[in-house]
Amino acid sequence: MSSSLLHPPSHLPPATASRHSQQAPGILENSPGAISTSILQSMLSTSETQELWTVYENLMLSCLRTGDDDSAHQCLGRLVNRFGNDNERIMALKGLLKEATATDNASLNLVLQEYEQILQENPPNLPIAKRRAALLRSMGRIPEAVNALNSLLDMSPxxxxxxxxxxxxxxxxxxxxxxxxxxxxxxxLQPNAWNIHARLGEMLLMAAKTSDASKRLTEALKRFCRSVELCDNYLRGYYGLKLTVQQLLSEPSPKASKQTESEEWAIPASSTLQKLDEAATEKLAEIVRRNSAGEKDWQGYAEAEIEAARELLKSRSTATIR
Known part of the structure; x- marks a missing residue:
């Protein structure tokens, strides 16, 4: 059984999720179909493992991604048999399956009504609250989704x-x-997550086009630098770093400034910015080269990100992160 089945399918490449879905019938046939809900009997069962239920849940999600609704129903059925219908996580998975198999907005509205009924009876049900917010967003009801998330965060900040x-x-x-x-x-909440630092840098980079350009660009520079410090081969970090440096260098005569108590970060000198640009360029070139060569430890990057890095290296002009 593939070890990647122990990882959330949302983090898996489409090809891997598709492969899992294709393997689903065989995995279901060779895995336990029903294990007692009794805690004592489950502890004594040789086939009862935490990994088994993780596999069933992740296999269900992969099957939903690829449209294998039958296998998804089987996975959910085994989880229900083990944990019961009243388990909050199971309730959310049941709702997710209904969302995925809904054929029109009327069906989705029925699912939404079920979520709201559950939350009326049990407001702290966080898995259902998250599914409700996600469903509202997928239906294009953005203001309601924002309100739903704010309510959720009031309960779980x-x-x-x-x-x-x-x-x-x-x-x-x-x-x-x-x-x-x-x-x-x-x-x-996640101070050492390099992808979160880079994502914040991307937001600051976009916001710099509307107001407070210098302040937001220097803060974005800080976030991207921290991102690649935490993960030396993080493509998005170097990509954002290069874009930010280019924008700072394109400003009229960028000058280093002394940091004051009211400033979070000072603008680096042009020479420092040039060095950062060279470092980002060198690393992006290495990532693209070694990924394209098929080197074992340099795979796993999204093809779209590799192509964007390749284009940035060719043009050396400002691009937009999407």
Whole structure:
């Protein structure tokens, strides 16, 4: 059984999720179909492992991604048999399956009504609250999705996933200040997550086009530098670093400034910016070269990111992160 089945399918490349879906019938046939809900019997069962239920859940999600609804139903059925219908996580998975198999907006509205009924009876049900917010967003009801996430965060202010989703919703509406605030909350909860530093840098880079350009660009530079410090081969970090440096260098005669108590970070000298640009260029070139050569430890990058890096290296001009 593939070890990648122990990782959330949302983080897997489409090809891997497709392969899991193709393997689903064989995995289901050769795995236990029903294990007692009794805790004592489960402890004594040789086939009862934490990995088994992780595999069933992740296999279900991969099957939903590829349209194998039958296998997804089988996976969910085994989880229900083990944990029961009243388990909050199971309730969310059941709702997700209904969302994925819904054929029209009327069906989705019925699922939404079920979520709201569950939350009326049990407001602290976080898995259902998250599914409700995600469903509202997928239906294009963005203001309601924002309200749903804010309500969720009132109950669970340390939920990094909810803060990240809220930041993304604000960003989609062009509300940069709100998006940056929400992303900073994610960073408070996950201070060593290089992708979160880079994502905040991207938001600051976009916001710099509307106001406070120098301040936001220098803060973005800080975030991208921290991102690549934490992960030496992080493509998005170097990509954002190069874009930010290019914008700072394109400003009229950028000058280093002394940091004051009111400033979070000073603008580096032009010579420093040039060195950062050279470092980012060199690293991006290495990533593209070694990935294209098929080197074992240099795979796993999204093809779109590799192509964007290749184009940036060719043009050496400012591009937009999407």
């Amino acid at each position: 340390t939920d990094a996933e909810a803060w990240a989703e809220l930041a993304d919703l604000y960003l989609a509406q062009g509300l940069y200040s709100q998006a940056i605030f929400a992303q900073e909350e994610v960073l408070v």
